[in-house]
Amino acid sequence: MNFISEELDQYVVKHTEDEPELLKELTKETWQKVLNPRMLSGHFQGRLLSMLSKLISPKRILEIGTYTGYSTLCLAEGLQENGILHTIDKNEELEDFSRNYFDKSEFKNQIKQHIGNAIEIIPTIEDKFDLVFIDADKVNYPNYFELVIDKMNKGGVILSDNVLWSGKVVEEINKKDKDTPALLEYNKLLKEDPRIETVLMPIRDGLTISRVK
Numbered sequence: 001m002n003f004i005s006e007e008l009d010q011y012v013v014k015h016t017e018d019e020p021e022l023l024k025e026l027t028k029e030t031w032q033k034v035l036n037p038r039m040l041s042g043h044f045q046g047r048l049l050s051m052l053s054k055l056i057s058p059k060r061i062l063e064i065g066t067y068t069g070y071s072t073l074c075l076a077e078g079l080q081e082n083g084i085l086h087t088i089d090k091n092e093e094l095e096d097f098s099r100n101y102f103d104k105s106e107f108k109n110q111i112k113q114h115i116g117n118a119i120e121i122i123p124t125i126e127d128k129f130d131l132v133f134i135d136a137d138k139v140n141y142p143n144y145f146e147l148v149i150d151k152m153n154k155g156g157v158i159l160s161d162n163v164l165w166s167g168k169v170v171e172e173i174n175k176k177d178k179d180t181p182a183l184l185e186y187n188k189l190l191k192e193d194p195r196i197e198t199v200l201m202p203i204r205d206g207l208t209i210s211r212v213k
């Protein structure tokens, strides 16, 4: 969901860095062959992820929710030389699709793909992280935070996507909806946890930036 008008959104994209050709190709193939292509970060958010990663200049990145690899490639743009990006997705059917794009990129040897449930995989990764991007199942956001917070380097950044959940965080909650209550708990947790400082940005579906003190 966009919280600004279509016209303004087009203006914003027009005045933002162009989308790299490989990502245009990845987007086209995702729309042709994969379910739920709206899950892609897309041009504007992708350039923001790239910019943030370049500003942070991380040695180690963790991404939770690879999907077809769009945000992975954006985040990898900021990696230090010899830096490593770990990306996790439980959907094994997307492994070859995303690997194909990682292999075509300059980050071929820097992206480590993990297939399986992130809850089980995160504790097995021994690295400490400078940048984490959380973009998987919303009900587990509080669990992902607890799993990564002790693996963060001082000054490290946790980015969390979809935290406004199409505006549902300020609406009456449907009894069957498990995602909105999890996000409400998560947003409160980020605001109150003394180990981090947090800014919730109303960009696309809501993107929170939390810096580890």
Ligand SMILES: C[S@@+](CC[C@H](N)C(=O)[O-])C[C@H]1O[C@@H](n2cnc3c(N)ncnc32)[C@H](O)[C@@H]1O
Residues within 6 Å of the ligand: 039, 040, 041, 042, 064, 065, 066, 067, 068, 069, 070, 071, 072, 088, 089, 090, 091, 116, 117, 118, 119, 135, 136, 137, 140
């Ligand atoms: C919104 S998509 C990620 C989009 C991607 N970050 C991008 O911007 O292009 C969410 C992904 O999380 C994955 N996912 C959901 N629950 C998961 C879990 N428990 N462990 C690992 N991956 C999970 C889904 O398979 C899906 O591919």
